[in-house]
Amino acid sequence: MTRYGMAIDLNRCFGCQTCAVACKIANNMPEDVVYNRVLTLDVETTDTAAGQFPNCTMEFLPMQCQHCEMPACMAHCSTGATQQREDGIVWVDNELCIGCGSCVEACPYEGVRTTIVEEPKYYLENMVGEADAPTHKASTTEKCNFCYNLIDRGEVPACMQLCPGRARYWGDLDDPESEISKAIEGRDYELLQEDAGTKPKVYYLK
Numbered sequence: 761m762t763r764y765g766m767a768i769d770l771n772r773c774f775g776c777q778t779c780a781v782a783c784k785i786a787n788n789m790p791e792d793v794v795y796n797r798v799l800t801l802d803v804e805t806t807d808t809a810a811g812q813f814p815n816c817t818m819e820f821l822p823m824q825c826q827h828c829e830m831p832a833c834m835a836h837c838s839t840g841a842t843q844q845r846e847d848g849i850v851w852v853d854n855e856l857c858i859g860c861g862s863c864v865e866a867c868p869y870e871g872v873r874t875t876i877v878e879e880p881k882y883y884l885e886n887m888v889g890e891a892d893a894p895t896h897k898a899s900t901t902e903k904c905n906f907c908y909n910l911i912d913r914g915e916v917p918a919c920m921q922l923c924p925g926r927a928r929y930w931g932d933l934d935d936p937e938s939e940i941s942k943a944i945e946g947r948d949y950e951l952l953q954e955d956a957g958t959k960p961k962v963y964y965l966k
Contacts, residue, residue, distance in 0.1 A: 762847040763829075764906060765933040765961035766917070767943045768822050772927035775800060775807060775820035779919035779928070783824075786907065786918035788893040790880035795904040796824045796919050797871065822927075824919075825850060825872045825904040826952060826960030833863035833873070841900075848961060851905040859899040868956040873903045890918075933961065 775798050783789075783796040801819040802810040809816035831850050834842040841857035844850050852863075864873045880896045887893070892909045896902065907917040915921075920928040931938030936945075940963075948966040951959075 761934070763933045763961070764847050764849055764911070764931070765827070765940055765963065766906070767929040767940050767949070767963040767965055769925075769927045769929070769943070769965040770820070771965070772925040773798070773820050773822060774925055775818065776924060778922050778924060779822060782918045782922045783904070783907075786889040786893065786910075788882075788887050788889040788896075790876065790882055790896050793874045793876065793880070793896065793902055795872075795874075795902070796822065798822050821964070822919075823869070823872060824962070825906075826869055826958070826962045827904075827906060828958035828960050830957060830959050832866040832868065832956065832958050836862045836866035838862055845908070847911075849906045849908050849911070850903075851908060852900070852902060854895065854897050854900040854902070857900040859901050861901065863901055868953045868958060869960075873901050875901045 777798050780796045780798055787795065799821045800806050800808060801821055809818050811817050827848060827850050829848065831844060834844055834850065838860060839856045839858055841853045842863050843853060859875050861875055864875060867873060876896060876898055879898045890909060910917060916930045920930055929940045929943035931940040933940060935941060944963055950964045950966065
């Protein structure tokens with residue numbers, strides 16, 4: 761059985777935000793909805809160096825849903841809207857979601873979910889991105905779904921397609937010949953907040 765995951769090489773990510781923009785466009789997201797962010801570590805303002813001149817540093821952390829094997833969001837969803845496919849992808853059925861926020865509170869990864877309170881507003885009058893991009897509704901909560909519409913037709917998530925640093929790797933964690941398995945093999949990596957017991961499947965390569 762396939763068990764999808766992603767690896768992100770922190771040595772190759774230089775914070776360009778291309779992944780965030782590609783995700784936003786491909787999924788035709790409303791103005792205030794973001795699935796994928798690139799955080800600048802140790803500072804309050806994005807793209808601001810930490811430290812004092814001349815000893816300044818900039819480190820980046822791409823952040824999205826971690827598609828946990830034991831997702832706390834799903835365990836606390838009151839309507840069954842948060843679901844997990846057989847391949848491990850965690851997604852939200854917005855026909856069942858009521859935007860109660862239980863999943864947001866249960867998730868140990870701050871900011872990876874967005875609740876749409878009012879009718880979505882868009883930057884453009886026309887739909888952009890993939891023709892089968894997810895729909896967006898008021899009173900629902902959204903998050904990254906690993907672009908399963910692309911995955912199901914043999915492509916990779918939108919965040920990977922334009923990454924100029926080639927910092928992302930994708931594939932079946934149980935297949936030793938997959939791109940992600942080869943990327944992880946022999947490398948030091950971090951899984952965020954492992955102590956939460958959710959078993960995240962986004963690996964951060966050091």
